[in-house]
Amino acid sequence: MRVERTPLEGVLLFVPTPHHDDRGLFTRTFDTALAEKLGLEPFVQDSQSRSRRGVIRGMHGRTGRGEAKLVRCARGAVYDVVVDARPDSPTFGQRFSVVLDDEKFLSLYVPPGMLHGFQALSEEADVCYRIDRPHDPAEDVTVRYDDPELAIPWPLPVTVVSERDRTAGSWAELRARLVGEPYPAG
Numbered sequence: 001m002r003v004e005r006t007p008l009e010g011v012l013l014f015v016p017t018p019h020h021d022d023r024g025l026f027t028r029t030f031d032t033a034l035a036e037k038l039g040l041e042p043f044v045q046d047s048q049s050r051s052r053r054g055v056i057r058g059m060h061g062r063t064g065r066g067e068a069k070l071v072r073c074a075r076g077a078v079y080d081v082v083v084d085a086r087p088d089s090p091t092f093g094q095r096f097s098v099v100l101d102d103e104k105f106l107s108l109y110v111p112p113g114m115l116h117g118f119q120a121l122s123e124e125a126d127v128c129y130r131i132d133r134p135h136d137p138a139e140d141v142t143v144r145y146d147d148p149e150l151a152i153p154w155p156l157p158v159t160v161v162s163e164r165d166r167t168a169g170s171w172a173e174l175r176a177r178l179v180g181e182p183y184p185a186g
């Protein structure tokens, strides 16, 4: 498995080598030794969600120390997006997107302090992700998936989003809070 950097500091892509034969395929999906070598905190929770085509989940973050995530698509395909919400980062406010699917089996490492979301591109898509702190809904942060400033180019028409995501605040609002400025400005 090799590791590729992305334009966002600390956001990494793990690229495995799937082996195909008459039975189907085999792929490695995680390598603890490699994660340790990169200095990643150990993961403590492994989760899976299933989404129908067009569904968007996001954009989700976490207050305080935040949480690191390792995201992959075990079935189907998703358009996956991260936004840098670390005020001290040179790429603060920028986004990176990548298709995760069940052919290349890329895993995206998302460090603490980012917003994360995805749209299901296949009829159904199973997303599996590890996090390095147990889930705590009291620390949920949500920003609109259709925020005008973020302007994420979701590939498909949006079918279903959760109540939480539909009623989320704007990136401008969260950004003001992160950098300690009043919102609305002035």
Ligand SMILES: Cc1cn([C@H]2C[C@H](O)[C@@H](COP(=O)(O)OP(=O)(O)O[C@H]3O[C@@H](C)C(=O)[C@@H](O)[C@H]3O)O2)c(=O)[nH]c1=O
Pocket (backbone or CB within 6 Å): 047, 049, 057, 058, 060, 116, 117, 118, 135, 162, 164
């Ligand atoms: C995320 C999570 C949810 N839940 C519960 C809460 C709720 O009843 C149900 C669905 O939760 P949500 O609507 O928050 O699920 P979802 O919208 O899929 O949330 C996920 O979105 C993607 C984009 C991420 O990056 C994840 O970190 C996570 O925020 O599952 C847990 O019990 N443990 C968990 O770790």
